[in-house]
Amino acid sequence: MNSLPARLPIGSADGVVFDVVAWGPANADVDLSVACMFEHEMGGAPVAGGLLALDQALGGHLTRLRADGFFPGQAMDTLLISQPPQGMAPRAVLVIGLGDPGTLDGERLRQATRVAMHEAIRHGARTMAFAPSVLDGGHSDNAQLNMQEVMLEGMLGALRAELALAAAGLAPRPLLEQCTFDVGAPRLANAAQAFAAAFETLFEAD
Numbered sequence: 001m002n003s004l005p006a007r008l009p010i011g012s013a014d015g016v017v018f019d020v021v022a023w024g025p026a027n028a029d030v031d032l033s034v035a036c037m038f039e040h041e042m043g044g045a046p047v048a049g050g051l052l053a054l055d056q057a058l059g060g061h062l063t064r065l066r067a068d069g070f071f072p073g074q075a076m077d078t079l080l081i082s083q084p085p086q087g088m089a090p091r092a093v094l095v096i097g098l099g100d101p102g103t104l105d106g107e108r109l110r111q112a113t114r115v116a117m118h119e120a121i122r123h124g125a126r127t128m129a130f131a132p133s134v135l136d137g138g139h140s141d142n143a144q145l146n147m148q149e150v151m152l153e154g155m156l157g158a159l160r161a162e163l164a165l166a167a168a169g170l171a172p173r174p175l176l177e178q179c180t181f182d183v184g185a186p187r188l189a190n191a192a193q194a195f196a197a198a199f200e201t202l203f204e205a206d
Helices: 049-057 061-067 106-122 147-167 185-205
Strands: 007-013 016-021 032-038 078-081 093-099 127-131 178-182
Touching (some): 007 147, 016 185, 032 106
Parallel strands (some): 032 093, 032 127, 127 178
């Protein structure tokens, strides 16, 4: 019997629990699993990691759609897979374009997480997972991106915008209860600590 992957807490805000789990977008057991994809991999490297596993689970259609120009991966392009193949854990998959890997910055990553949160809420998801997929695209120099903080800023900002819309009577209240960040197993503990510290910093700044 397979055990459930370790789930490490980040914090809770506005009725949503944020945490970190060592899984990839193809096996995230959530209503909406979100991955990101560049226009091309950094330095011509092949797709790797969780993004490769997602492409394989989709029968190679993800990279094929990009190669054929149907989903070029330009910044904030979106591709919703509403009927994943049987056997995949997520009930739906959203892929968000990150554009040129050579020009990736924190603001683009923040925008991607805002898109992910908005789309998860519009999809009616109660659970979502987000994989930035930057390492999978060969972008390994990420120290200056401040990834944990910008991703949380994007998620929380979009969540609060959706709650404000609901409070104004212009949309139903979001159903979302849990938001998980995907990380590789070797980075799980360090990522959880970094996310929790970023979460605390953001709330101290409020």
